[in-house]
Amino acid sequence: MHTPVLLQPALDALNIRKGGLYIDATFGQGGYSREILKRGGRVLAIDYDGSQARWLNKSDKMILVVDNFSRIESLAKSYGFFPADGVVADLGLSMDQLAGNGRGFSYKNDQDPLDMRINKSSEVSGCDIINSYSQEKLYEVFSKNSEEVNSRSVADAVVVSRRIKKIETVGDLKKIIDGVVGREDARTKARIFQALRIEVNQEFANLKLFLEGAVGVLKKEGRLVVVTFHSLEDRIVKSFARNRGFKETGKKNFGFQKRSRFERSAMLRVISKI
Ligand SMILES: C[S@@+](CC[C@H](N)C(=O)[O-])C[C@H]1O[C@@H](n2cnc3c(N)ncnc32)[C@H](O)[C@@H]1O
Structure with missing residues (x-):
């Protein structure tokens, strides 16, 4: 409880x-x-x-x-x-929602889809945004919603990575962030995931x-x-x-x-x- x-x-x-x-x-x-x-x-x-x-x-x-x-x-x-x-x-x-309900709110559950919609009838998911927003728009979402200093490099890396393979799971996005930071960095991951969630749910x-x-x-x-x-x-x-x-x-x-x-x-x- x-x-x-x-x-x-x-x-x-x-x-x-x-x-x-x-x-x-x-x-x-x-x-x-x-x-x-x-x-x-x-x-x-x-x-x-x-x-x-x-x-x-x-x-x-x-x-x-x-x-x-x-x-x-x-x-x-x-x-x-x-x-x-x-x-x-x-x-x-x-x-409860953060701990893992299969919607990818937390960066901890690699297998979760990058959904992030609080209400399932909302039209746009985290996956839609990550795979369709322009580099500039992604940068804006990350920086405005989280003030993360690596926002520019993460946005760049997302765009490069999705050309090769669609970004679909928490694990996919996590790997990109880890690649940018060069090490396991919980704070950057938490901020980028939070920024994306804020955008999904406005x-x-x-x-x-x-x-x-x-x-x-x-x-x-x-x-x-x-x-x-x-x-x-x-x-x-x-x-x-x-x-x-x-x-x-x-x-x-x-x-x-x-x-x-x-x-x-x-x-x-x-x-x-x-
Ligand atoms: C921190 S929890 C609230 C916990 C609650 N005070 C309790 O005692 O259990 C926040 C809740 O707000 C809901 N929520 C988030 N955005 C919302 C919105 N735009 N409209 C209505 N509910 C929303 C979430 O689904 C979540 O259940």
């Missing part, structure tokens, strides 16, 4: 009141939703991955939908959660739509709580709050605690609707 790192602080920040309406935009394995219910709130839970969105403990206080959180405003209206008292998003993928664009939608959905003084796991995502949340003049009422950086590397980069931001 995945224990969400910032569950308690995030839920405290949401300031749940009994009978209030809350949207859990990233249901995952339901840790946040379960806690909202426990604290007396009603929940509209969203997850884009149909295989994540399973909820065994049926409750008349919760609705679970498989959809993209970029559509939060219309979902909230359709399901009677408009306006809402609070919205929470725990971004990224769950440990994660930054969807996050921006989500933030706009979420503040549209909130009641006055309602809270939007967002947990991010990498700095580029955090930057989007931070600049959204600043540019739109929303009050940031809380920020917690877990960078100095002795936790796993994954958890060390976690950041919690709380935005209050004025």
Whole structure:
């Protein structure tokens, strides 16, 4: 069972009141939703991955939908959660998805196809992108989505390699990255895979739509709580709050605690609707 790192602080920040309406935009394995219910709130839970969105403990206080959180405003209206008292998003993928579900999210499972779609009905996979984008476009995807210093050389090597053989599996892409770096380098692999996943799922664009939608959905003084796991995502949340003049009422950086590397980069931001 995945224990969400910032569950308690995030839920405290949401300031749940009994009978209030809350949207859990990233249901995952339901840790946040379960806690909202426990604290007396009603929940509209969203997850884009149909295989994540399973909820065994049926409750008349919760609705679970498989959809993209970029559509939060219309979902909230359709399901009677408009306006809402609070919205929470725990971004990224769950440990479960990363550990290996045959979709190539992690660079660790060589045999996995380079799929990377969070929702299986999305049209474009990682394999499509790697084999069709121009050298320049690949460079842009890698550098903008991960700030990896080897982005240019990896893009060049991808284009050379796919002329010989289509790049189809995690192992195929890994071999190319290792060839560029000249040694086994976990960080470069993690960054390039993450960059590709972000492009496949349009994660930054969807996050921006989500933030706009979420503040549209909130009641006055309602809270939007967002947990991010990498700095580029955090930057989007931070600049959204600043540019739109929303009050940031809380920020917690877990960078100095002795936790796993994954958890060390976690950041919690709380935005209050004025
Ligand atoms: C870190 S996990 C959330 C874990 C959750 N808080 C829990 O307690 O189990 C992130 C979840 O967000 C989902 N997700 C990612 N992008 C999404 C999107 N655009 N719309 C809706 N859900 C998305 C993923 O499928 C994943 O299940």
